[in-house]
Amino acid sequence: xxxxxxxxxxxxxxxxxxxxxxxxxxxxxxxxxxxxxxxxxxxxxxxxxxxxxxxxxxxxxxxxxxxxxxxxxxxxxxxxxxxxxxxxxxxxxxxxxxxxxxxxxxxxxxxxxxxxxxxxxxxxxxxxxxxxxxxxxxxxxxxxxxxxxxxxxxxxxxxxxxxxxxxxxxxxxxxxxxxxxxxxxxxxxxxxxxxxxxxxxxxxxxxxxxxxxxxxxxxxxxxxxxxxxxxxxxxxxxxxxxxxxxxxxxxxxxxxxxxxxxxxxxxxxxxxxxxxxxxxxxxxxxxxxxxxxxxxxxxxxxxxxxxx
Amino acid sequence: xxxxxxxxxxxxxxxxxxxxxxxxxxxxxxxxxxxxxxxxxxxxxxxxxxxxxxxxxxxxxxxxxxxxxxxxxxxxxxxxxxxxxxxxxxxxxxxxxxxxxxxxxxxxxxxxxxxxxxxxxxxxxxxxxxxxxxxxxxxxxxxxxxxxxxxxxxxxxxxxxxxxxxxxxxxxxxxxxxxxx
Amino acid sequence: xxxxxxxxxxxxxxxxxxxxxxxxxxxxxxxxxxxxxxxxxxxxxxxxxxxxxxxxxxxxxxxxxxxxxxxxxxxxxxxxxxxxxxxxxxxxxxxxxxxxxxxxxxxxxxxxxxxxxxxxxxxxxxxxxxxxxxxxxxxxxxxxxxxxxxxxxxxxxxxxxxxxxxxxxxxxxxxxxxxxxxxxxxxxxxxxxxxxxxxxxxxxxxxxxxxxxxxxxxxxxxxxxxxxxxxxxxxxxxxxxxxxxxxxxxxxxxxxxxxxxxxxxxxxxxxxxxxxxxxxxxxxxxxxxxxxxxxxxxxxxxxxxxxxxxxxxxxxxxxxxxxxxxxxxxxxxxxxxxxxxxxxxxxxxxxxxxxxxxxxxxxxxxxxxxxxxxxxxxxxxxxxxxxxxxxxxxxxxxxxxxxxxxxxxxxxxxxxxxxxxxxxxxxxxxx
Numbered sequence: 001x002x003x004x005x006x007x008x009x010x011x012x013x014x015x016x017x018x019x020x021x022x023x024x025x026x027x028x029x030x031x032x033x034x035x036x037x038x039x040x041x042x043x044x045x046x047x048x049x050x051x052x053x054x055x056x057x058x059x060x061x062x063x064x065x066x067x068x069x070x071x072x073x074x075x076x077x078x079x080x081x082x083x084x085x086x087x088x089x090x091x092x093x094x095x096x097x098x099x100x101x102x103x104x105x106x107x108x109x110x111x112x113x114x115x116x117x118x119x120x121x122x123x124x125x126x127x128x129x130x131x132x133x134x135x136x137x138x139x140x141x142x143x144x145x146x147x148x149x150x151x152x153x154x155x156x157x158x159x160x161x162x163x164x165x166x167x168x169x170x171x172x173x174x175x176x177x178x179x180x181x182x183x184x185x186x187x188x189x190x191x192x193x194x195x196x197x198x199x200x201x202x203x204x205x206x207x208x209x210x211x212x213x214x215x216x217x218x219x220x221x222x223x224x225x226x227x228x229x230x231x232x233x234x235x236x237x238x239x240x241x242x243x244x245x246x247x248x249x250x251x252x253x254x255x256x257x258x259x260x261x262x263x264x265x266x267x268x269x270x271x272x273x274x275x276x277x278x279x280x281x282x283x284x285x286x287x288x289x290x291x292x293x294x295x296x297x298x299x300x301x302x303x304x305x306x307x308x
Numbered sequence: 309x310x311x312x313x314x315x316x317x318x319x320x321x322x323x324x325x326x327x328x329x330x331x332x333x334x335x336x337x338x339x340x341x342x343x344x345x346x347x348x349x350x351x352x353x354x355x356x357x358x359x360x361x362x363x364x365x366x367x368x369x370x371x372x373x374x375x376x377x378x379x380x381x382x383x384x385x386x387x388x389x390x391x392x393x394x395x396x397x398x399x400x401x402x403x404x405x406x407x408x409x410x411x412x413x414x415x416x417x418x419x420x421x422x423x424x425x426x427x428x429x430x431x432x433x434x435x436x437x438x439x440x441x442x443x444x445x446x447x448x449x450x451x452x453x454x455x456x457x458x459x460x461x462x463x464x465x466x467x468x469x470x471x472x473x474x475x476x477x478x479x480x481x482x483x484x485x486x487x488x489x
Numbered sequence: 490x491x492x493x494x495x496x497x498x499x500x501x502x503x504x505x506x507x508x509x510x511x512x513x514x515x516x517x518x519x520x521x522x523x524x525x526x527x528x529x530x531x532x533x534x535x536x537x538x539x540x541x542x543x544x545x546x547x548x549x550x551x552x553x554x555x556x557x558x559x560x561x562x563x564x565x566x567x568x569x570x571x572x573x574x575x576x577x578x579x580x581x582x583x584x585x586x587x588x589x590x591x592x593x594x595x596x597x598x599x600x601x602x603x604x605x606x607x608x609x610x611x612x613x614x615x616x617x618x619x620x621x622x623x624x625x626x627x628x629x630x631x632x633x634x635x636x637x638x639x640x641x642x643x644x645x646x647x648x649x650x651x652x653x654x655x656x657x658x659x660x661x662x663x664x665x666x667x668x669x670x671x672x673x674x675x676x677x678x679x680x681x682x683x684x685x686x687x688x689x690x691x692x693x694x695x696x697x698x699x700x701x702x703x704x705x706x707x708x709x710x711x712x713x714x715x716x717x718x719x720x721x722x723x724x725x726x727x728x729x730x731x732x733x734x735x736x737x738x739x740x741x742x743x744x745x746x747x748x749x750x751x752x753x754x755x756x757x758x759x760x761x762x763x764x765x766x767x768x769x770x771x772x773x774x775x776x777x778x779x780x781x782x783x784x785x786x787x788x789x790x791x792x793x794x795x796x797x798x799x800x801x802x803x804x805x806x807x808x809x810x811x812x813x814x815x816x817x818x819x820x821x822x823x824x825x826x827x828x829x830x831x832x833x834x835x836x837x838x839x840x841x842x843x844x845x846x847x848x849x850x851x852x853x854x855x856x857x858x859x860x861x862x863x864x865x866x867x868x869x870x871x872x873x874x875x876x877x878x879x880x881x882x883x884x885x886x887x888x889x890x891x892x893x894x895x896x897x898x899x900x901x902x903x904x905x906x907x908x909x910x911x912x913x914x915x916x917x918x919x920x
Contacts, residue, residue, distance in 0.1 A: 004797065014690065091803075091806075091807060092807060092808055093806050093807065111808070111810060113808035113810045114691055114692045114810065114811060115691070115693075115808060115809045115810075116692050116808050118762045119762065119808060133692075134692055134693070134810070135692030135693075135694075136691055136692035136693070137692070142888075171692060173692075174692055193810070197688070197689040197695070198684060198686075198689060198695070199685060199686040199689050200683065200689050202686050202689075203689075203690070211902030228811075234861075
């Protein structure tokens with residue numbers, strides 16, 4: 001049986017079909033086993049070149065993509081913002097032209113501007129994989145979160161997922177909402193109103209301001225990383241107050257279902273949005289997310305990179 | 309579209325052939341010590357299961373069993389972007405120093421077996437690898453030969469051998485069919 | 490100077506309430522006769538205007554010509570050529586050049602360049618404040634004597650209400666308007682597109698409509714208090730239209746313009762991340778667009794101006810949030826007016842034409858905008874039925890930043906006469 005993603009690039013989960021998501025998740029399940037072998041490598045993408053273009057700091061996602069490519073035998077080059085000529089004033093357009101000239105097969109892109117991956121996708125023959133564009137989308141994170149939920153709860157349909165944190169500036173939140181809604185899950189968000197963008201209810205999410213009211217319904221709590229640099233600006237008064245109102249603590253968790261799953265896209269601000277004993281507790285599936293992230297990225301590379 | 313032409317093996321024929329292969333494997337390897345039966349997806353996997361069941365019936369002990377999906381090792385991954393669906397590989401034992409018997413339904417060009425050999429050695433260093441197939445239809449493109457053959461069938465260019473296995477296709481049979489388009 | 494005879498055109502001149510088939514005779518650059526069946530003499534240059542529309546030359550009261558300072562984007566020469574191609578015989582150029590038009594030297598430079606170019610007439614807008622900094626008033630009196638027709642800090646809206654108040658008072662003695670780009674800069678500090686469902690989906694920082702509305706309200710209040718004249722530039726929101734409508738009812742001296750993209754495009758299109766859609770104010774919602782059209786219909790919005798804002802390909806071919814704001818408009822304004830307003834029966838042709846002729850000329854008190862016996866002839870002739878596809882590479886403008894590439898347009902400008910001289914003939918610029 002043959003199936004395919006109907007696209008050259010993976011730019012987001014908003015414009016991808018439920019069937020395609022299903023295919024990616026199933027492929028990732030099959031690929032998980034490779035990482036358990038003594039020789040953690042298959043020859044599938046031998047001779048393919050993948051550039052990891054990380055123009056915004058990231059260790060976790062960048063190493064996950066790098067490892068995924070290597071487990072499939074692709075050659076990888078990682079270009080990060082500190083080492084790149086972007087610092088020397090090279091534009092994204094020139095970067096795109098250079099990549100094209102190097103005849104790469106795929107580019108994985110992390111960039112602080114929404115639409116940066118689209119920009120490259122329109123200009124490259126190679127597949128472009130969005131590894132996070134501004135506050136827009138982070139599709140592989142959305143996929144790995146869904147894989148983790150499906151693995152633990154055996155389904156996505158009618159699962160109640162609660163996302164807590166700065167929704168307005170979160171690409172993780174957007175990709176989760178787009179993906180989960182498509183797969184039939186119910187999504188709620190909980191944050192102070194300054195973190196909730198207008199019209200988000202049109203995406204079919206339920207809004208809570210009070211964490212205690214939101215917790216009892218959730219099968220899954222996805223806790224977003226709070227961006228400390230936004231403190232004291234207009235969006236929230238202080239970390240102290242945010243912690244008082246929204247930190248996931250062991251005590252608060254008493255309000256949730258006993259088998260609730262705790263997820264976090266990482267890196268965690270321990271003791272800020274999430275208490276250490278919750279992050280390391282029995283409800284936490286944060287490390288499974290990391291493992292699944294690798295499998296999802298292998299699946300994406302396998303499904304997108306064409307053999308010519 | 310294909311037109312059915314000749315039935316090579318019916319359900320009984322498949323049963324007898326599989327049984328014979330199981331006996332031959334036992335005979336050649338003198339028991340099941342260090343023996344691992346590994347079926348190649350899709351139809352090799354249920355065949356391996358049947359062979360293991362038969363061996364268990366005789367020896368009262370179950371040999372090691374595994375399933376191999378060779379998709380990621382194929383040399384013909386499509387250029388059009390339409391990819392074979394990857395299914396899981398399950399080798400729940402250490403292959404070092406084992407005698408691994410690969411099971412597949414049809415041996416043809418030998419390319420699937422080449423992929424399977426690559427896959428197996430990624431799990432370790434077996435003592436030896438043997439190959440059992442339900443049907444050998446010739447036309448090899450690689451220097452590969454089977455150790456156990458259910459039935460040899462010679463085909464012409466416009467003919468294909470079709471193996472149907474109950475677990476996958478709902479019926480056990482081997483036929484020669486003509487390609488009509 | 491050759492005598493020009495325009496034969497058999499449908500003359501639409503809202504300024505003289507004219508809409509009929511007539512001939513126009515231009516002698517020595519001056520309109521000599523407007524009547525039927527003027528007899529052609531062999532020495533005349535005759536223009537066959539049958540099935541064509543003859544109007545006063547269009548006036549664009551909001552153009553960025555970029556000279557001096559950004560001649561890589563546009564020059565007075567290329568900008569006035571583009572104007573003529575689009576049917577504009579006069580353009581009003583904004584003060585945010587580099588250096589800005591806060592000094593008579595710059596005003597004189599612009600006049601001289603425009604005269605050397607010899608295409609559309611150029612009327613400069615002076616700065617409200619020195620260096621467009623919003624801190625102290627520019628020498629508006631000096632600038633006025635040098636020939637400015639209005640003052641504006643355009644892209645750098647006057648945040649300080651005291652400065653705005655004094656500007657409205659001071660300009661009163663010259664009877665020129667303060668043109669205001671209405672935007673509360675705190676409310677849209679990081680914004681790159683309209684705040685709405687699309688910005689939420691795309692994760693792009695939003696510019697709320699209220700950032701415009703607040704400033705429209707403030708400026709109306711100040712205009713009412715000072716009895717000064719305020720002209721609201723490029724109105725983009727429904728609530729601004731409402732405020733202006735109410736203010737006009739109270740006889741506040743407020744006038745307003747909008748640009749073709751605000752009655753044509755909405756913020757949903759930004760999902761393509763096409764940087765040519767990044768404009769300031771941003772493209773708004775469908776509801777805003779309908780309100781803009783209503784404002785044009787009932788006269789709340791007096792003027793259609795292009796806000797022609799050229800940027801080079803290199804500047805625009807970047808990430809969406811890194812791109813400068815603005816799109817070019819001189820050569821597509823008529824096409825959009827005809828396809829979006831006339832064809833959809835929102836406006837009659839005379840009414841639409843008044844918004845690019847009579848109304849801007851009376852707000853700015855400049856010549857033109859009317860076909861008047863004894864006056865210099867600024868005349869545009871266009872074929873309203875001509876269909877064409879927008880191809881920016883054919884534009885006279887130095888920059889090609891438009892999201893309308895490939896759009897089907899209507900209406901080709903065939904002839905443009907500036908001060909009695911034909912500068913565009915059969916749709917082609919005469920060098």
